[in-house]
Amino acid sequence: MAIRIAVTGAQGQVVTSLLERASSTAEIVALGRPKLDLMDRDSVLSALRDSRCDAIVGAAAYTAVDKSEQEPEIAMRVNGAGAGFVAEAAAELGVPLVHISTDYVFDGTAARPYREDDPTAPLGVYGASKLEGETRVLAACPGATILRTAWVYSPFGANFVRTMLRLGETREEVGVVADQLGNPTSALDIADATLAVVTRLAQDADPALRGVFHMTGSGEASWADVAEAIFARAAEHGRAPVRVRRITTADYPTPAKRPANSRLDNSKLARLHGVALPDWRASLAACVDRLLAAAPPRGA
Numbered sequence: 001m002a003i004r005i006a007v008t009g010a011q012g013q014v015v016t017s018l019l020e021r022a023s024s025t026a027e028i029v030a031l032g033r034p035k036l037d038l039m040d041r042d043s044v045l046s047a048l049r050d051s052r053c054d055a056i057v058g059a060a061a062y063t064a065v066d067k068s069e070q071e072p073e074i075a076m077r078v079n080g081a082g083a084g085f086v087a088e089a090a091a092e093l094g095v096p097l098v099h100i101s102t103d104y105v106f107d108g109t110a111a112r113p114y115r116e117d118d119p120t121a122p123l124g125v126y127g128a129s130k131l132e133g134e135t136r137v138l139a140a141c142p143g144a145t146i147l148r149t150a151w152v153y154s155p156f157g158a159n160f161v162r163t164m165l166r167l168g169e170t171r172e173e174v175g176v177v178a179d180q181l182g183n184p185t186s187a188l189d190i191a192d193a194t195l196a197v198v199t200r201l202a203q204d205a206d207p208a209l210r211g212v213f214h215m216t217g218s219g220e221a222s223w224a225d226v227a228e229a230i231f232a233r234a235a236e237h238g239r240a241p242v243r244v245r246r247i248t249t250a251d252y253p254t255p256a257k258r259p260a261n262s263r264l265d266n267s268k269l270a271r272l273h274g275v276a277l278p279d280w281r282a283s284l285a286a287c288v289d290r291l292l293a294a295a296p297p298r299g300a
């Protein structure tokens, strides 16, 4: 019988990807606002109780990194307290919980990819609110599994790939920071991996499968590398060439500080869950192909 997985959020990149990748072995029940509002504890508990789920994936979040600097209370309520309400429901229902978190819990000063037990020190409100969420999730549901991912893109919603393709429609050159390193990750790959993890958790009570794990696309990049790969692939689709000017973080001031190095070490997930995500370049090319196949060039 298919495992019934309740997911928080209805239209986010990861939720949409889970809906697309769900197979005959997994049924996704996507719970978004107004039925489930992370700012409203009662709605979270009642939506999850009503879902008759076998497992929960906490994917909804306040993800506007810069805007969160102006709206710290909302970010904290959604990503901190809200994540805790979801964990409370998982504990009450006695079902496995996978909670999605972020590389932005780190300050980026390490000279190597971060491991799960490295000290956290978020630079901005978004990262701090997601860290608060991790703490609350583990307090309310000690058997939860937290998957920290990073730099998520997909054919859906708002993300860096879609921003670059949009800018490339009207510009010959785009300045992109080359001194922030991370792991670009396809939401569709996150969906495949999350389904594997959650299905295993529903069958296996091993405590080693619980706790914090890093889960990103394989391989590392700067944002400028990602932009170059996007425009190179777009050119293969006949799009006008776009140059990437490799700039520094100081050249591109933003309200929120971002980590210079937020590469994550995924070896714990591979060792204990047997899960590894594909190389970011292959998944990024597939995403660009899909977006451009759906949208003919301007003026065509």
Ligand SMILES: NC(=O)C1=CN([C@@H]2O[C@H](COP(=O)(O)OP(=O)(O)OC[C@H]3O[C@@H](n4cnc5c(N)ncnc54)[C@H](OP(=O)(O)O)[C@@H]3O)[C@@H](O)[C@H]2O)C=CC1
Residues within 6 Å of the ligand: 008, 009, 010, 011, 012, 013, 014, 015, 032, 033, 036, 037, 038, 039, 058, 059, 060, 061, 062, 063, 078, 100, 101, 102, 103, 130, 148, 149, 150, 151, 152, 153, 157, 158
């Ligand atoms: N995007 C990224 O680069 C990264 C994301 N993550 C994490 O991965 C997870 C999924 O991210 P992603 O799919 O990209 O997110 P998106 O920004 O694409 O979607 C976020 C979803 O959360 C929902 N949401 C926001 N506020 C609330 C609320 N108060 N109650 C209920 N739902 C709410 C939104 O609903 P609505 O559609 O109604 O606005 C939206 O559907 C998040 O936990 C995020 O922190 C981790 C690393 C990188």
Ligand SMILES: Cc1cn([C@H]2C[C@H](O)[C@@H](COP(=O)(O)OP(=O)(O)O[C@H]3O[C@@H](C)C(=O)[C@@H](O)[C@H]3O)O2)c(=O)[nH]c1=O
Residues within 6 Å of the ligand: 063, 064, 065, 066, 102, 103, 104, 149, 150, 151, 152, 159, 160, 163, 174, 175, 176, 177, 180, 223, 252, 254, 258
């Ligand atoms: C649009 C643009 C951005 N940039 C820079 C700004 C920033 O340093 C970097 C990425 O910009 P974005 O605002 O798209 O990405 P950002 O919102 O920082 O993405 C983050 O989102 C949250 C939700 C996460 O959890 C993180 O893992 C990460 O993916 O690129 C440029 O240099 N040039 C540009 O034209």
